Amino acid sequence: xxxxxxxxxxxxxxxxxxxxxxxxxxxxxxxxxxxxxxxxxxxxxxxxxxxxxxxxxxxxxxxxxxxxxxxxxxxxxxxxxxxxxxxxxxxxxxxxxxxxxxxxxxxxxxxxxxxxxxxxxxxxxxxxxxxxxxxxxxxxxxxxxxxxxxxxxxxxxxxxxxxxxxxxxxxxxxxxxxxxxxxxxxxxxxxxxxxxxxxxxxxxxxxxxxxxxxxxxxxxxxxxxxxxxxxxxxxxxxxxxxxxxxxxxxxxxxxxxxxxxxxxxxxxxxxxxxxxxxxxxxxxxxxxxxxxxxxxx
Amino acid sequence: xxxxxxxxxxxxxxxxxxxxxxxxxxxxxxxxxxxxxxxxxxxxxxxxxxxxxxxxxxxxxxxxxxxxxxxxxxxxxxxxxxxxxxxxxxxxxxxxxxxxxxxxxxxxxxxxxxxxxxxxxxxxxxxxxxxxxxxxxxxxxxxxxxxxxxxxxxxxxxxxxxxxxxxxxxxxxxxxxxxxxxxxxxxxxxxxxxxxxxxxxxxxxxxxxxxxxxxxxxxxxxxxxxxxxxxxxxxxxxxxxxxxxxxxxxxxxxxxxxxxx
Numbered sequence: 407x408x409x410x411x412x413x414x415x416x417x418x419x420x421x422x423x424x425x426x427x428x429x430x431x432x433x434x435x436x437x438x439x440x441x442x443x444x445x446x447x448x449x450x451x452x453x454x455x456x457x458x459x460x461x462x463x464x465x466x467x468x469x470x471x472x473x474x475x476x477x478x479x480x481x482x483x484x485x486x487x488x489x490x491x492x493x494x495x496x497x498x499x500x501x502x503x504x505x506x507x508x509x510x511x512x513x514x515x516x517x518x519x520x521x522x523x524x525x526x527x528x529x530x531x532x533x534x535x536x537x538x539x540x541x542x543x544x545x546x547x548x549x550x551x552x553x554x555x556x557x558x559x560x561x562x563x564x565x566x567x568x569x570x571x572x573x574x575x576x577x578x579x580x581x582x583x584x585x586x587x588x589x590x591x592x593x594x595x596x597x598x599x600x601x602x603x604x605x606x607x608x609x610x611x612x613x614x615x616x617x618x619x620x621x622x623x624x625x626x627x628x629x630x631x632x633x634x635x636x637x638x639x640x641x642x643x644x645x646x647x648x649x650x651x652x653x654x655x656x657x658x659x660x661x662x663x664x665x666x667x668x669x670x671x672x673x674x675x676x677x678x679x680x681x682x683x684x685x686x687x688x689x690x691x692x693x694x695x696x697x698x699x700x701x702x703x
Numbered sequence: 704x705x706x707x708x709x710x711x712x713x714x715x716x717x718x719x720x721x722x723x724x725x726x727x728x729x730x731x732x733x734x735x736x737x738x739x740x741x742x743x744x745x746x747x748x749x750x751x752x753x754x755x756x757x758x759x760x761x762x763x764x765x766x767x768x769x770x771x772x773x774x775x776x777x778x779x780x781x782x783x784x785x786x787x788x789x790x791x792x793x794x795x796x797x798x799x800x801x802x803x804x805x806x807x808x809x810x811x812x813x814x815x816x817x818x819x820x821x822x823x824x825x826x827x828x829x830x831x832x833x834x835x836x837x838x839x840x841x842x843x844x845x846x847x848x849x850x851x852x853x854x855x856x857x858x859x860x861x862x863x864x865x866x867x868x869x870x871x872x873x874x875x876x877x878x879x880x881x882x883x884x885x886x887x888x889x890x891x892x893x894x895x896x897x898x899x900x901x902x903x904x905x906x907x908x909x910x911x912x913x914x915x916x917x918x919x920x921x922x923x924x925x926x927x928x929x930x931x932x933x934x935x936x937x938x939x940x941x942x943x944x945x946x947x948x949x950x951x952x953x954x955x956x957x958x959x960x961x962x963x964x
Contacts (some may be wrong), residue, residue, distance in 0.1 A: 607811045608781055608784055623801075699798035
């Protein structure tokens with residue numbers, strides 16, 4: 407309870423603020439409607455009305471929750487194309503989109519993390535890579551992802567690569583960077599004395615990497631993985647924007663075409679839940695791994 | 704060169720090239736260490752005692768003179784794993800248990816699993832840490848950690864033990880205790896020990912040979928062969944012989960003008 411209470415207080419504050427903002431932002435539309443109809447309305451009519459608009463500027467939290475419920479549980483259990491009636495996830499619901507996005511995110515994250523570790527080891531062990539790689543890695547991150555993602559997807563599509571992989575590549579593009587930065591720092595974290603110690607054993611470079619540098623880098627590694635997996639999710643969603651088919655990004659764009667603000671918000675909430683879940687999963691592994699290494703994470 | 708010379712230095716010098724110009728860390732160091740000797744290097748900071756120890760370990764390369772360890776170059780001796788090195792800090796890997804830390808050099812040197820386990824047990828007993836093999840470093844006191852690092856240096860049975868102020872960070876009571884244990888260990892293992900310190904009583908209590916060094920540039924001011932017997936109870940430090948040797952060490956340090964500036 408001691409740990410839950412502060413979280414609940416913060417959530418409560420956010421909800422209260424959200425409701426207030428919903429009223430403020432949706433009032434104008436109600437006034438315009440009333441003006442057109444030639445009736446005068448007071449706050450007693452306006453405030454409840456702002457809570458149940460069909461296309462509000464800012465949907466109220468309960469509208470978003472209801473939409474979320476409708477597009478997940480209700481759609482899958484009662485919908486004609488839902489899980490219960492058709493045996494597969496409904497393409498009208500959010501779960502299939504969430505799944506598509508998560509699988510691209512995971513694939514991209516694995517690629518990005520692997521590439522990041524590879525670059526970091528290269529930077530630490532190879533003088534030429536040390537001098538040359540980092541500026542390019544930084545430059546790669548200064549290019550707006552929204553600008554480069556459609557181009558990468560178009561190019562890959564033209565050579566016949568479609569589906570999960572192009573999205574995963576965008577995700578990897580964003581997630582390798584924090585891993586490189588964290589791992590370079592981590593692999594270099596052993597002090598001179600610990601490196602000298604290995605020299606006195608006449609240890610090989612590979613032994614130094616496996617027995618000293620990798621274990622020493624673990625706390626840095628997990629910190630960078632947490633940043634990396636969140637970046638990976640953002641990358642996937644951005645990559646999905648220009649694509650048809652399934653995915654939260656596609657869904658967001660469709661929502662904005664048709665002014666479905668409630669649907670956009672519901673999708674955003676799903677994305678946020680996914681991000682929290684992914685970062686939480688990395689944290690779970692982190693606690694286990696560092697715990698087994700005798701460290702208190 | 705006699706067969707018994709474990710370390711032989713002739714005119715060893717080391718000049719570091721820094722951005723402020725060359726710094727002479729060591730000049731004209733002549734020294735001969737025989738098998739089974741316990742040699743202490745004492746002197747103020749900057750006298751090159753640690754630098755000389757690092758030259759012996761081939762962690763630094765002398766720029767002048769000749770240096771042999773076990774009859775070969777220091778670099779060849781390092782590659783032959785001729786010595787165990789104990790640093791100022793224990794430097795145990797926090798992610799390995801005490802046993803795992805001691806196993807580290809054994810893993811690197813390719814000992815079999817059974818032999819690793821057997822050696823870990825043996826050296827843990829040697830440094831009086833039996834039963835602590837499964838503990839993590841943070842669960843041990845500073846003195847115990849330093850003993851574990853000595854065990855790590857002993858595990859692969861090198862004939863030479865190089866120790867760089869291993870007890871410098873410990874309080875005097877722990878230090879006395881560890882000095883006593885180190886002498887017992889030296890008696891049991893017959894190793895040649897080179898020991899850097901800046902404590903006069905520690906140097907006199909432990910050594911068969913005391914090398915007094917002075918700074919700017921680092922050089923040997925005096926080499927004292929200790930007249931004390933090899934078996935030394937702690938209260939030998941109140942004997943007239945002990946005090947006489949300590950006095951000579953102090954004179955040597957003063958003669959090196961080490962405290963003038």
